[in-house]
Amino acid sequence: MNIFHFINVFFSDNAHWHGYAGIPHRLEEHLGYTFEALAIAAVIALPIGLITGHTGRGGNALALVATAGRALPSYGLLVLMFFWLGIGLVPVMIPLVALAVPPMLVTSYEAIRTVDPAPVDAARGMGMGPVAVLFQVEVPASLPLILSGFRSAAIQVVSTAAIAATVSLGRYIVDGLYQRNYATVVGGATLIALLALAMVGLIWLVERVVVSPGVRRSN
Template structure:
């Protein structure tokens, strides 16, 4: 059997569509892990990126943070945190958040820093406060690039959240881990296909969000 045959057999099996180990349940778990990690990473990276980009300071530090975050081995960090903190959601969330913060942080910084200074100077000349300039002038223009950073982080989380299965949690990684242990390659291929499909859906969602929240003028210039 080739990969397509394994995938076809996996999705054709009705047992994979119901119960606690069914595709809807595992998909919902994986999506929940992704949204939780992305939400936390956004709360950390987006404000810091906005402020540092607005004041154009800290670029070197942010680059070092991004390099360190990308260099950390996610699976090794998961194992280390599990040994230190025990089994639980916290050791799963920390590596995913560490993975997602750098693209959000650095992209937001660069997006705000690259905003055309003319409208910013005009807003400052009109007496707008720095916070209002950042939120009402810079943020709308920088939004396409910021969404690009969020999209990158989301796809990385979707692809990496399979590690939750290594520490007895659910998600789509459950099919891959259990399939390898049982030598059930239909499960392995099915789980990998679902992860890839969810990543593509994530790209589509961010494309739709961009079409909805970014103004047409900014979108054309971007």
């Protein structure tokens, strides 16, 4: 039996489309964890990355923090949080947010630092203050790179949210392995892969809407 057989078995089973353990409910849980983690990470990472990139100060410290965050073992951190805080939303959010912060932090910093200095100098020459320069000149020009950080974070969080196996799409993988039901394992993995691709498509659509055509052509 090949992988396509397992996929067909999983998705053709009506029991997987209804109830608490059904695909719609598990998908809703997975998306909830993903979007909440991305929102919290954005609130933490974007202000630091944008301000650090604008001022040009603290770049080395930021790189160290981002490198340390990337080195954290997500599953190990999740287990530690469960032992420390018990079962709930917070122990799951901590490793997911820790995973999402570094790519947002680094790309937002690098995005601002790589903006062409000519329009920035022109804006300052017109009397624009630091905040206006940042949000009216630097951020619009660097949106494609900033959004690439969101894309990287979203893919990692969607994939890693499966470790929250008491809920989310990861339940299919854990239950399938325990029951030796490989159709369920493959089906759960397929759903997570498709969701990651859907997140990439969603961020691409956001970029088409919020980034000006001139900036898109120059990148």
